[in-house]
Amino acid sequence: MFLTETNVLAVTCKQYLVKLKAVSFSGLVILQAVILVFWTGGMGMYGASNVLISLSVRNYSSDIVIIATMIWALALAIMQTKKQAKNMDFTLVSNRLTSCLSDIGILATISFLGALTSVFSGMLQRLLMYFALEHSTIINSSFKPPLAELALDVVAVALYIFLIAAGGYLFGMLLEISRLFAFLIPALILGLARGQNNYFTDFLGFYITETSLLLFAGKVLLTSALCFALSILIYNRMEVRR
Amino acid sequence: MAIIECVNIGKIFQRNQALNNFSAFIEENKITGLIGRNGAGKTTLLKIIAGYLKPTSGEVKVFGHNPFNNLQVSANLIFIDEHMTFPESWHLEEIFDSIGLFYPNWNKELALRLLAYFSISPKQTHNSLSKGMRSTFHAIIGLAARSPLTIFDEPTTGMDAAVRKDFYRALLKDYVEHPRTILLSSHLLNEIENILEDILLIKNGTKCLHLPVTELKNYALGLRGKADALNQFLNGKEEFYRENFAPEQSFVVVKNDFSEAELRELKKAGISTAAVPTEDVCVYLTAQSKGGISDVFNRD
Numbered sequence: 044m045f046l047t048e049t050n051v052l053a054v055t056c057k058q059y060l061v062k063l064k065a066v067s068f069s070g071l072v073i074l075q076a077v078i079l080v081f082w083t084g085g086m087g088m089y090g091a092s093n094v095l096i097s098l099s100v101r102n103y104s105s106d107i108v109i110i111a112t113m114i115w116a117l118a119l120a121i122m123q124t125k126k127q128a129k130n131m132d133f134t135l136v137s138n139r140l141t142s143c144l145s146d147i148g149i150l151a152t153i154s155f156l157g158a159l160t161s162v163f164s165g166m167l168q169r170l171l172m173y174f175a176l177e178h179s180t181i182i183n184s185s186f187k188p189p190l191a192e193l194a195l196d197v198v199a200v201a202l203y204i205f206l207i208a209a210g211g212y213l214f215g216m217l218l219e220i221s222r223l224f225a226f227l228i229p230a231l232i233l234g235l236a237r238g239q240n241n242y243f244t245d246f247l248g249f250y251i252t253e254t255s256l257l258l259f260a261g262k263v264l265l266t267s268a269l270c271f272a273l274s275i276l277i278y279n280r281m282e283v284r285r
Numbered sequence: 286m287a288i289i290e291c292v293n294i295g296k297i298f299q300r301n302q303a304l305n306n307f308s309a310f311i312e313e314n315k316i317t318g319l320i321g322r323n324g325a326g327k328t329t330l331l332k333i334i335a336g337y338l339k340p341t342s343g344e345v346k347v348f349g350h351n352p353f354n355n356l357q358v359s360a361n362l363i364f365i366d367e368h369m370t371f372p373e374s375w376h377l378e379e380i381f382d383s384i385g386l387f388y389p390n391w392n393k394e395l396a397l398r399l400l401a402y403f404s405i406s407p408k409q410t411h412n413s414l415s416k417g418m419r420s421t422f423h424a425i426i427g428l429a430a431r432s433p434l435t436i437f438d439e440p441t442t443g444m445d446a447a448v449r450k451d452f453y454r455a456l457l458k459d460y461v462e463h464p465r466t467i468l469l470s471s472h473l474l475n476e477i478e479n480i481l482e483d484i485l486l487i488k489n490g491t492k493c494l495h496l497p498v499t500e501l502k503n504y505a506l507g508l509r510g511k512a513d514a515l516n517q518f519l520n521g522k523e524e525f526y527r528e529n530f531a532p533e534q535s536f537v538v539v540k541n542d543f544s545e546a547e548l549r550e551l552k553k554a555g556i557s558t559a560a561v562p563t564e565d566v567c568v569y570l571t572a573q574s575k576g577g578i579s580d581v582f583n584r585d
Contacts, residue, residue, distance in 0.1 A: 047360050047390075048360075131370045134371065135363075137356075
């Protein structure tokens, strides 16, 4: 006896569009720009010298930008589970499932965009140094951006960010059940990391030491799916707009 | 046909019982007013109907389905209250467009015309609106969405008298053109009784009355006269309110089930009768004690 019929996919897509418009990417851009400007000195530096020669080596990489992007994605994922964000869904047509699915869509999108910008910030860094330093050996006439490698980097970094976002989303959901998790989860992670056993390093190694991109993608997507499924299970029983 | 069916629903928040054995059936294409005191359970009931909250006991059906976490029910209703949330940076017009995505009957032209009438610029952001303007904006959304089930939870909070009047007129006009089920909660009954068809009175989480407004107008009768004379007539009558305002003089409100003969008897005994305004009936029916606030000050 419904007057208007709809389905999960249609509502999820509409929610995704609305959320995509509401997410502020300017925050990410500013964050990355600031890091690029302040870390142009390089990540690490060492040097040696004797009477005749002085040598100094600086490492430049986009690692720090990638780490910052990961933290940004983590914060954004947790924020998606907050009351304020959820109320926005339930102000219009929604159920718990579509609300979570559209969140997953958003997190996947920001993972990809975050990876793209942070990986290419490495190229930008190179370009900046080309103009900043006099000796332009950094980009010589035969220089070509290693596109295939960069694409691989983007995919791998996007997967890492997505994994972190999925964890953050689950953490945010647990926080909605009880504030106690705000202490319990970090305590658990710290405890495992500092403890005598190797659980934590084994856990990280499970992802980090994987050499096949396909297997790595499989591991990440499976773990993320598990996190999101748990989040949806938790959220399905929760009351909204209290 | 009942669009909303509530059977014995109860809702407990921590230790506070918000709803207790509440049952009601609300019919299609009617404007029903949900009236009750502060904390009577109005908002809780509406949120259960909207599927936001889960009742602790009992059964709710909206369009024949359990509304909790139901996408189809959600697609067929819109819930208007002061806590509607939209992205902070959006213009009002952008918000309108996003609503149009979800509600197929959405009439943006009407929404913009109403916005212009209430002198709110569509280029403002949701955050910059004053409290009354925000309520007006939400009410406009409720009107223009033309959702089969439209729930207004205290829609006029913060609106000034002129805007309130205009809103009720607009609601009635649009309802006549596009009949739909409307649930309106308020504690200002005298303002809305002219547009309501049914009244659902709620007291301490249970249903107190569910009547057409026309019947509520004749529901109670006020009697004024000597206390002794009055008491003779009150045997077996349901007494809602009693006030002793002068020595030996009383004003009593009772259920209006007097026969013609009884009314004539009353007149003979020197007791004057008066109709009781619906708003007062509701106040008397939902009062916690029969004497009203005066009882607090009468210590003897």
